[in-house]
Amino acid sequence: MVTSVADRFRIVIGLVLLSVGQGCVSDSRPGLPPSGPFSEQPAPTEALLPQGVAAGDVTDRSAVIWVRTDGPARAQVVWSPERQPEILGKSAVATTAGERDFTLAVPADGLAPATAYRYRVLVAGIAGRPFQESAREAGQGRFRTAAAPDVAEPVTFLWSGDLGGQQRCRGERTGYPIFDAMLRKSPSFLLLLGDTIYGDDRCPAPPNVTGADFLAATLDDYRIKHRYQRGDRFLQRFLAAVPVYAIWDDHEVGNNFSGPSEPLMPIGRQALLEYWPIGTPPEDPTRLYRKVRYGADLELFILDTRQYRSKNSDPDGPGKTMLGAAQRAWLLEGLARSTATWKVIATSVPLSIPKAGNKMVPGIDSWARGADGTGFQTELRLIVNDILQRRIRNVVWLATDVHYVQINAYDPDRDGAPDFHEFICGPLSAAPGKPVPPDPALAPTTLYSEGGYQNFGLIRLDGQSLHLEILDDAGQPRFAHTFPKTGP
Incomplete structure (x- = not known):
């Protein structure tokens, strides 16, 4: 039995030498264009990096x-720019350890804006020769940095969530092929809006790949749940080619959980941070909310709707919060100061769909107020009122969680002109939900609402308009609409 990385290296090198004597094998990778950045490179060594590689939280630098x-x-x-491979950057040599389940999140700094980079991962055993003498390439990937904040260029990105729920996990014969449909759209990045695992659900085998039926x-x-997801070849291929901004929702811990009152929250959060490339600030290493500027026309605000929230069962009112005071102030200040054309707010739960709880976790889990008086509508009203009072234009909320698509335009001041929009999509692979009308409190107009299929959203924006598409798991459009910017 192979029991160490050093043992695997001896086997891998032996296989490489054997293949040299037996002839060449095609280097092309299925699902990628022949001229793509991976077409001339061998596939990663799965024995060394069994969950592949990923890049995330990309900025302009x-x-x-x-x-x-x-x-x-x-x-x-x-790493190096694809067009200037002689300009080489590198991290320090680090040792993977059991305390983080042998994961590393390596910062790559000093990058150039709007530049495509290729990176390679070098790995060596713990003992033996110096690293540079014994290291071998174990995997590679690519990403493109954002444009500088004063540079206008079009941006195309995807968003979705809800992967592997209600026993729709990695099929033995299928895996998660939706990621190949997403890869074909050539996005700048993916915004993954939670439920990246279903820690509180089983994945029975068959029909799914074994390993997560608990x-x-x-x-x-x-950690096992995350490794199970990241073992999927379609997801690995996608993450090697497209950077990701990941955030959690409830199933990374448990159904409809509220952070301060959930005893499993710290370990669920630790596993999330171990398994996704999330850049947390050194002074607050468990903070998940963050923002990124993507050229002159996009600023993305990624909310943490779980870690600081009050109990769902508490009555809605001034003392109830989903974001916590610090995150709410950060959001309002960021929106007010943003000079980007489009201000996109990522919330894992929808604004106006009252997502009910159950006997074990009662209370509305989303922003809207339910008939039982629970919800987080008072806090949402504070945010909406601030947007209106400061006349912040071109605000778009992105959500997932309810397992169907709904596109809403909101007119809370009821002047006949939309003040902001909400786009809901998903699931990537989970039981479809049945659409319900949005709560009328914020005067929504529903432009499209449909369930029954796996899906993801695509946004293409510039300084003049935002184009939205909802696509099914084959990459076929089910809805499309272009929203012109408002204001100067």
Whole structure:
């Protein structure tokens, strides 16, 4: 039995030498164009990086590279612009350890804006020769940095969520092929809006790949759930080519959880941070809400709707919060100061769909107020009123969670002109939900509402308009609409 990274290296090198004597194998990768950045490179060594690679939290000057080795190892990430491979950046050599389940989140700093980069992951065993003598390339990927804040260029990105729920997990024969449909859209990035795992649900085998037919209750359980998802070849191929901004919703811990009152929240959060390339501030290493500027026309505000929220069962009112005071102030200040044409707010739960709880976790889980008086509508009203009073234009909310598509235009001041929009999509792979009309409190007009299929959203924007498409798991459009910007 192979029990260490060093053992795997000996086997891998032996296989490489054997293949040299037996002839060449095609280097092309299924699902990618022949002229793409991976077409001339061998596939990653799965025995060394069994969950592949990923890049995330990309800015105009930096990125975070994620890797996981299959046991203790030394690792280094090197990167260079695709058009200037001689300009090489590299991380320090780091050792993967069991305390983080052998994962690394490596910052890549000092990058150039609006530039395509290729990165390679070098891995060596713990013992033996110096790293530079013994390291071998174990995986590679690419990303493109954002344009500088004063540079206008079109941006195309995707969003969705809800992966592997209600026993619709990695099919033995199918996996998650929706990611190949997403890859074909050539997005700048993916915004993954939560439920990246279903820690509180089972994945029975068959029909699914074995390994996740249990309910998570420990840190190792949550780690296994993440490893199960990241073992999918379609997801690995996507993440090697497209950077991701990931945030959690409830199923990374448990159904409809509220952070301060949920004892499993700290270990669910730890597993999330171990398995996604999320750049947290050193002074607040568990903070998940963040923003990113993507050229002159997009600023993205990613909310954490779980960690600071009051209990769902508490009556709605001035003392109830989903965001917490600090995050709410951060959002309002960021929106007011933003000079981007489009201000996009990522919320894992929808604005006006009262998502009900159950006997174990009662109370409305989304922003809207329910008939039982629960919800988070008072706090949402504070945010909406601030948007109206400051005349902040071109605000779009993105959501998932309810497992169907709904596109809403809101006119809370009831002057006949929409003040902001909400686009809801998903699931990526979960039981479809049945659409319900939005709550009327914020005067929504529904432009489209449909369930019954797996889906993702695509946004293409510039300084003049935002184009929206909802696409099914084959990449076929089900809805499309272009929204012109308002104001000067």
